[in-house]
Amino acid sequence: MSDTEIKFLYLNEEDMVKAGVLDADRCVDCLEDVMKLLSEGDCLMGGRNRNEHGIQLMFPKESPIEGFPLEDSRDRRFMAMPAYLGGRFHMAGAKWYGSNGRNAAKDLPRSILMMTLNDVETGQPMAHMSANLLSAMRTGAMPGLTAKYLAKKDARVISVLGPGAINKTALACILAKVTSIDTVKIKGSSATSKTALDFKDYVERKFPQIKNIILCDSLEEAIRDVDIVSEGVSVAGRTWPVIDVDWIKPGCLFISSGTVDFNDHDFIVKKMGKVVDNIKMYEEYINWYEEYYEDGSRKSSGTPGMYFVNEISDGLIEKDQVKHLGDIIRGITQGRESDDQIILVSLGGMPILDVGWGLDCYKKALELGIGTELLLWEEPYKL
Numbered sequence: 587m588s589d590t591e592i593k594f595l596y597l598n599e600e601d602m603v604k605a606g607v608l609d610a611d612r613c614v615d616c617l618e619d620v621m622k623l624l625s626e627g628d629c630l631m632g633g634r635n636r637n638e639h640g641i642q643l644m645f646p647k648e649s650p651i652e653g654f655p656l657e658d659s660r661d662r663r664f665m666a667m668p669a670y671l672g673g674r675f676h677m678a679g680a681k682w683y684g685s686n687g688r689n690a691a692k693d694l695p696r697s698i699l700m701m702t703l704n705d706v707e708t709g710q711p712m713a714h715m716s717a718n719l720l721s722a723m724r725t726g727a728m729p730g731l732t733a734k735y736l737a738k739k740d741a742r743v744i745s746v747l748g749p750g751a752i753n754k755t756a757l758a759c760i761l762a763k764v765t766s767i768d769t770v771k772i773k774g775s776s777a778t779s780k781t782a783l784d785f786k787d788y789v790e791r792k793f794p795q796i797k798n799i800i801l802c803d804s805l806e807e808a809i810r811d812v813d814i815v816s817e818g819v820s821v822a823g824r825t826w827p828v829i830d831v832d833w834i835k836p837g838c839l840f841i842s843s844g845t846v847d848f849n850d851h852d853f854i855v856k857k858m859g860k861v862v863d864n865i866k867m868y869e870e871y872i873n874w875y876e877e878y879y880e881d882g883s884r885k886s887s888g889t890p891g892m893y894f895v896n897e898i899s900d901g902l903i904e905k906d907q908v909k910h911l912g913d914i915i916r917g918i919t920q921g922r923e924s925d926d927q928i929i930l931v932s933l934g935g936m937p938i939l940d941v942g943w944g945l946d947c948y949k950k951a952l953e954l955g956i957g958t959e960l961l962l963w964e965e966p967y968k969l
Contacts, residue, residue, distance in 0.1 A: 625912030628672035726755025749785030752818035845888030891932035
C-alpha cells in the first residue's frame with residue numbers, strides 16, 4: 587500500500603444491520619454522548635450560525651423548461667446534512683437523501699438516504715453507508731434519551747401519534763430506557779388503518795412486556811391518561827394534529843419529533859416546561875420559512891421549537907425558560923421540576939446525530955469484519 591492510496595468501507599443495509607444499527611439501547615447511549623458535545627459546543631453544522639439542519643433543493647411549482655421536476659407531489663426534496671462532531675468521535679460527515687411521496691406506489695421508502703464519513707484532517711472518505719435505518723434509529727433514539735431524563739419514574743402509559751417508522755424506533759428506544767411502561771396507545775388516521783394495525787403487530791412481536799395495546803379512534807382518546815406522548819406525524823401540506831390541552835395529564839412528557847399544534851398557546855407559555863435539542867436550529871428554521879414562503883409567517887410550522895422561538899421574540903417568555911436537553915444531561919440545568927409538570931419537548935433532527943451513530947456503527951463493522959473495502963485511488967491522478 588502506497589502512502590497516497592485511499593480506500594474506504596462501503597456498508598449496505600444488511601451490513602448495517604449486522605453492525606448493530608438497530609441496537610436501541612446502544613444508540614441512545616451514543617446520542618447521549620453527542621448531546622453532551624452539543625451542550626459543550628464541540629461540534630459544527632452548516633448555515634450562517636453553524637446550527638442548520640441541512641440545505642434543501644427547493645423545486646418550483648412551475649417551470650418553462652420541459653421535463654423540469656416540479657413541486658407536484660408530496661414531499662419531493664433533496665437535502666444535504668453536513669456536520670463535524672468532536673470529543674471521542676472527531677469525525678466529519680454528511681447525510682444526503684432524496685425524497686418523494688410517489689415512492690410508495692413503487693414499494694420504495696419515501697426517502698432514500700446515504701451517509702459518508704470523512705477524516706477531519708485530510709478529508710478522505712472513511713465510510714459510505716446505507717442510512718435509512720441509521721437515520722430512523724438516531725431519530726427514535728432522541729425520544730428515548732428524552733424519556734430517560736424527563737419522564738416520570740413510574741410512567742406506565744405511552745401514546746404513539748403517527749404509527750410510522752419514526753415511532754417504531756422511538757418506541758423501541760423509549761422502552762429500552764423506561765422499563766415501567768406496560769401500555770401502548772396507537773393513533774393513526776383511524777383505529778383500523780393499515781399503519782395502525784401494522785404498528786400493533788410490531789408491538790406484539792417486539793415487546794412482550796407490553797400488556798395492553800389500545801387502538802384509538804380519536805386524538806382525545808389517545809392523549810387522555812397518558813404519561814408519555816411520542817408524536818411523529820408525517821403530514822401533507824402544512825396541516826397537523828391539534829391537541830386540546832385539557833386532555834393532557836399532569837406530569838405528561840409530550841415529545842414532538844414532527845409537527846403538532848395546541849388549541850391554547852397561552853397554556854404553552856404559562857403552564858408547560860419547554861425543552862429543545864438545539865434552540866439555534868429553530869432560529870435558523872424561522873429564517874428559512876421567512877425566506878422561502880410567500881406569507882413570511884413566523885408561525886408557518888407546527889414544530890414546537892419554532893413556537894418557543896416565536897414566544898421569545900414576542901417577549902412572552904425569557905430565553906432561559908427554554909431548556910436544552912444536553913444541558914440537562916450534563917446536570918447544569920434542572921430537568922423535571924415536579925411530578926405534575928407537563929413538559930413539551932421539540933426534537934428537530936441534526937446531522938451530528940448521524941455522524942455519531944454512523945461512526946459507532948462503522949467502528950463495529952470494522953471490529954466484526956463487515957462491509958466491502960473499495961479503492962478510491964492507488965495514487966491521485968496528476969493532470
